[in-house]
Amino acid sequence: MGNTFLNLALLIIFHFSMPTFSMKLTTILTDQSALLALKDHVIHDPENVLTTNWSASAPVCNWFGVSCGSKHRRVTALNLTGLGLVGTLPPHLGNLSFLSLLRITNNSFYGRLPVQLSNLHRLKYLSFGSNYFSGEIPSWLGSLTELGGMSLYHNNFKGVIPFSLGYLSKLQILVLSENRISDLKEKFLKEDHLETTQSNHLRGMKPCVVQLDFMFQTAKLDLLEIPRRRKDKLPTQEDMIPLGTWRRFSYHELRQATDGFKDSRLLGNGSYGSVFQGILRDGTIIAVKVFKLELERAFKSFDVECDVLRNTRHRNLVKVISSCSNDLNFKALVLEFMPNGSLDKWLYSNTQYLDILQRLNIMIDVASALEYLHHGNATPVVHCDLKPNNVLLDEYMVAHLSDFGIAKLLSEEVSMIQTMTMATFGYMAPEYGVEGIVSTKGDVYSFGILLMEIITRKKPTDEMFAGERTLKSWVIESISASLNQVVDPKLLSTIGREDLKVENYALSILQVGLECCVELPNERLQMKEIVMKLKKIKEKLLRDMERVR
The missing domain is CATH 1.10.510.10 (Transferase(Phosphotransferase) domain 1)
Incomplete structure (x- = not known):
């Protein structure tokens, strides 16, 4: 009698656990199918990253650029930045229902954004910058109520900014520069929609860094555009510190970072300066341009370069981090390091x-x-x-x-x-x-x-x-x-x-x-x-x- 009851109990448990297991398997397969659809929509993969790594025979969570939640093992982040991918976004991406970060910056995706992306209700960070997306900025983006940051810069979007974006209560970063959007300030930055104060607040909400065009920008960097070394690292408050406001460097710090300006650290020579690779104590790699002050025009060259780089900001200009000037003996610029050289x-x-x-x-x-x-x-x-x-x-x-x-x-x-x-x-x-x-x-x-x-x-x-x-x-x-x-x-x-x-x-x-x-x-x-x-x-x-x- 006892054994019969035990067997019956086990049968009931097994019976009710089957649908749960099946449902979990189905949702994982849903994520896999969505990503394989994206792979099929990519017509050029110069590094063969998706071609060789995204395989149905391997676990989705081990694929390049994919991160999964530790508990539910669903896809929570997709980061395909800078792979040179060419193609379109499939509607299937809207099935990634646990996705909180979607980042495909610096590729060559084109066409319109599929409306199915409006199903990504857990999405917190969206970055489509530096691609070739076209059409109007879709109003359905306003339904992604968890969004804290959105970057659509350097695309071919046109028309006006939908008012629905102004009611995203958690949105803190919005980058729309380098598009063909008309009447930005007049149609979007209205008192009843977005306060045009220096700090730029969404109506009654948290402060929002807005970049619409290069005549209207804040000094802060877009947290979405900080290159991420690890696919599981989300942007932090520290990432939002603008490069130009880090701190000034002393001659001693730069000398230490470049091993005494050794020839082995020399990256190149210019008309009025030499550029060295440096490594700061925290591991940050920098480029240090040391001006040849023995040349007559070197002082003016330093002043001009400081003036230009301090007053300009564009994704295709080398960023200046800081400067170092020791009266008349030493002048240098600390620049963003470019790992692929010239x-x-x-x-x-x-x-x-x-x-x-x-x-x-x-x-x-x-x-x-x-x-x-x-x-x-x-x-x-x-x-x-x-x-x-x-x-x-x-x-x-x-x-x-x-x-x-x-x-x-x-x-x-x-x-x-x-x-x-x-x-x-x-x-x-x-x-x-x-x-x-x-x-x-x-x-x-x-x-x-x-x-x-x-x-x-x-x-x-x-x-x-x-x-x-x-x-x-x-x-x-x-x-x-x-x-x-x-x-x-x-x-x-x-x-x-x-x-x-x-x-x-x-x-x-x-x-x-x-x-x-x-x-x-x-x-x-x-x-x-x-x-x-x-x-x-x-x-x-x-x-x-x-x-x-």
């Missing part, structure tokens, strides 16, 4: 390779930085020394313009000035080299040379260019004769992608470069036009990549 290193390496999409991304990054310098400031800034050595690449291969030591600040009334500043031969505009005339049009000319160099992998100072023959004239000759002779052979090696006509895109880019390099400054393009042309080329490339995948 564009020059990548272009002319025998072991590293940039495909057509990576090169186009870099060109768009540099063009965006110049557009901001020329048109995004009350005081236009002319860089004056654009070349591959001054284009630095971060860990996600995002390009950052550096070295403002000979930059010139123009006033609104004066569109050009005359100077004797020494720029780099081969890149400088004709009017700069002959008459010393500095204007934004000179940067446009230099950018055109840079475009041609990136596609041809030939420096304008190459020994093959002598006398009347220049990089520009060689490109013009080759375009009309044989394009294959001028394009970098590595770009034309499209094994497995023969249907992707890389030479057509190379030709389009070279034509933009030639339009930048016309002799008369007033006939050259503006950086705004150049950015639009390059983005159109990229959009066509993405469509073709999807077609031939």
Whole structure:
């Protein structure tokens, strides 16, 4: 009798535990199916991260970029930042019902945001910055009531900001800069919607850091854009400290960080300074630019670079962390470290390779930085020394313009000035080299040379260019004769992608470069036009990549 009762009890327990186990298995499979759908919607995975790591035979929680809750083992975070992924977001992502962090910054996702993402009611942090999403910012984002931070910067969103965002009571960070959003202040920053005080508060709610465009910004960094080394580390209050407000460094600290400015720590030399890699006591890696004060113009170079970097902020400009000035004996800038080095290193390496999409991304990054310098400031800034050595690449291969030591600040009334500043031969505009005339049009000319160099992998100072023959004239000759002779052979090696006509895109880019390099400054393009042309080329490339995948 006792055994019969025990067996019956075990049978009942087993019977009622089966649905629970089945339901748990189903929800895990739901997450897996959603992520595999995302993998299927990715048409280009340059690092083969999803291709090799996201497999149905492996536990979802062990996949790259995926974090799961310790108790329920559901997907709680997805971080695919900086992988160079190209594709669209599937509606299946809306089934990740336990997701609290979704971060796909610095990729090339495009199209509209699927409405099914409105089902992610546990989402706290959403970061889609630096992609190619388009359409209007969807009003359903206002239904994600747990959101504490949202970053949509550097996309192709247009229209106006939906009022529903203003009623997200927990939202503290909203970054919408570098989109085609109209009437930002008038349509969004109204007294009955968002107080236009210096601290910017959502109506009756917690303080909110808002970045709408570069004429209206706070000084704080977006907590979503702090690169995360560990996939399970969520942003903290400390991450929100702006770089420029950390602290000043003493000469002793910088000397210690760079091992006494040893040659083994030297990253490169510029006209007026040397750059060293440094490691602070807390492990932070920095770049220290030490100015050569024995040179006559070094003091002015330090002042100019400080002025430019202190008063500008753009994702494609190298960030200044701090400065160190010891009267007349020592002057240095502490800069954000760029682990992938310079564009020059990548272009002319025998072991590293940039495909057509990576090169186009870099060109768009540099063009965006110049557009901001020329048109995004009350005081236009002319860089004056654009070349591959001054284009630095971060860990996600995002390009950052550096070295403002000979930059010139123009006033609104004066569109050009005359100077004797020494720029780099081969890149400088004709009017700069002959008459010393500095204007934004000179940067446009230099950018055109840079475009041609990136596609041809030939420096304008190459020994093959002598006398009347220049990089520009060689490109013009080759375009009309044989394009294959001028394009970098590595770009034309499209094994497995023969249907992707890389030479057509190379030709389009070279034509933009030639339009930048016309002799008369007033006939050259503006950086705004150049950015639009390059983005159109990229959009066509993405469509073709999807077609031939």
